[in-house]
Amino acid sequence: MSERDEFLRVAGRAAEAAAELAPLPRAAKDAALHRIADALVDAAPEIVKANETDVARARENGISDYMIDRLSLTEQRIAAIAEAVRKVAALPDPVGETVRGTVLPNGLELRQVRVPLGVVGIIYEGRPNVTVDAAALCLKSGNAVLLRGSSSAYDSNTALVRVMQGALAGSEVPADAVQLVPGTSRESAKHLMRARGLVDVLIPRGGASLINSVVEESTVPVIETGVGNCAVYVDADADVDTALDVLLNAKTQRPSVCNAAETFLVHADIADTFVPRALAALKDAGVTVHGDERIRSYGEDVVEATEEDWNAEYLSLDIAARVVDSLDEAVAHIRRHGSGHTDAIVTTSQPAAKRFVALVDSAAVMVNASTRFTDGEEFGFGAEIGISTQKLHARGPMGLPELTSTKYVVTGEGHLRG
Known part of the structure; x- marks a missing residue:
């Protein structure tokens, strides 16, 4: 099976999982998040071992100490990541929230309510904590997530996703709601950027070159996160x-x-x-x-x-x-x-x-x-999906509400338009 065919298979499963996940009640999603947090702590030695492979490779490639700090995981950092997942579980569920509502002069009841975006793609650089932060926020907001981290963190990300999928397997949330994009080549990222119709929105997190590449090449709608000068x-x-x-x-x-x-x-x-x-x-x-x-x-x-x-x-x-x-x-x-x-x-x-x-x-x-x-947790949002520097839909730290869209629910009593 080609890399593209494998991606399409994974993206198709994510779309199916998103449809199953969207109507689940808060209790089901919160229970799944707590299972993920517990599983991360239990699997910390396994995750650290995978991360050590990534760190050793980064050192061989001459990566700076600052970048290695972003890449590195310890059992203490994993415990902090797990605690962040629990904090997301404790946050209010935005799905179903009424943004505004009114009764029209003709008696129709009009409500604008929050709904999941669907399948969210995340392209990010060597920070494996993003793998868990993004998954937790997407699940809580009713979205499936396709994760495409950098090749420098591939072993770490693979271990983290495997642990999260294992935790979801025993919950009401479908395990396919959290998936890693197959492959580490630039083409694998392009498959995600061009999956319009399977992926509803794409969020890049990283340096200027990554963000510019995604914005310029993607056919999937992009929420642009910016560099921090x-x-x-x-x-x-x-x-x-x-x-x-x-x-x-x-x-x-x-x-x-x-x-x-x-x-x-x-x-x-x-x-x-x-x-x-x-x-x-x-x-x-x-x-x-x-x-x-x-x-x-x-x-x-x-x-x-x-x-x-x-x-x-x-x-x-x-x-x-x-x-x-x-x-x-x-x-x-x-x-x-x-x-x-x-x-x-x-x-x-x-x-x-x-x-x-x-x-x-x-x-x-x-x-x-x-x-x-300027940070989602510091602002009280829980772990953020990124800091949006664009002006459409979301700006600043993107928490749970920013991972939803809205739809209008109109209720009548046999109303007909004249």
Whole structure:
């Protein structure tokens, strides 16, 4: 059987599973999720062993330590992933929720209710936790899921899906509702991207090249998740200690993720006070600063920033930095170079905060808070499917409601249109 035929077989089973899953009550879905969580914990040694194969291969291929951190699983991380599944089970079920309802003048009862999307395809890079997060969110929202992770995590993903399918086999949820796309070649990803009619929506998670490839090549509707070129703007009226804490947390708490800060902008009026302290603190944390001429005047260790630096999603201990003469100049920089993911202002001025929030067109805007908070679990959504940076259907962390569509239910008493 060819890879394409195998994919079509898998996708067809997913479509059948989606039809069985959609009408199941919350209790059935929650029970299945708890079975998955328990099975992951029980199979942790097996999953870690598979992951060690992926990690060893990544090291042989010269993958950076930051990427290996994203790839690596331990029994503790698996326990945390399982706990995230339990948290999803505890969340309200969006399916069947009435978004709005009314009685029309002619007596017809009109309700708009949430329904599953159907079959959701996920294309993502080397983070095997996404395999479980995506499956849990899709199942809870009544969707079947086709998972296409990167080849670097293939052994890990295969083990995780095998464990989840085994757990579902003893539940009311069909095991075919969670499946791994066959193969690791680029063609296997293309099969998923071109499965219009079998796959209802496709969600890419990863770097700019992956996302652009999926958006440009897919015939399946795409919910675009974006890269995270996030900025922290330190306003003229910022509290310096607060600004330092926010900047360091945003950059260094976990630099390999999309909501880590990649740029900081400093108002000229506070630069003399803030920049020397920021450069010293960032250096102590192992961060390389890529700065404009004004930033470089404060420290000999600052690397000259290029145009590529302003647009970079480093995912490492690097950050670009610039002094600006106004809040509006900071906003203009973010609009030109930012990715529309998350941007933050640190200020004690309410007018400045309100203007920044009004002008910055990003999925999330932080005021006196780290960019690292843009996350489904931090927002109380449970594990997210991704951070959407587009403006159609869903924007920001995508939790359960964002994995549903709606339909109208119209109830009458033999009503006829005249």
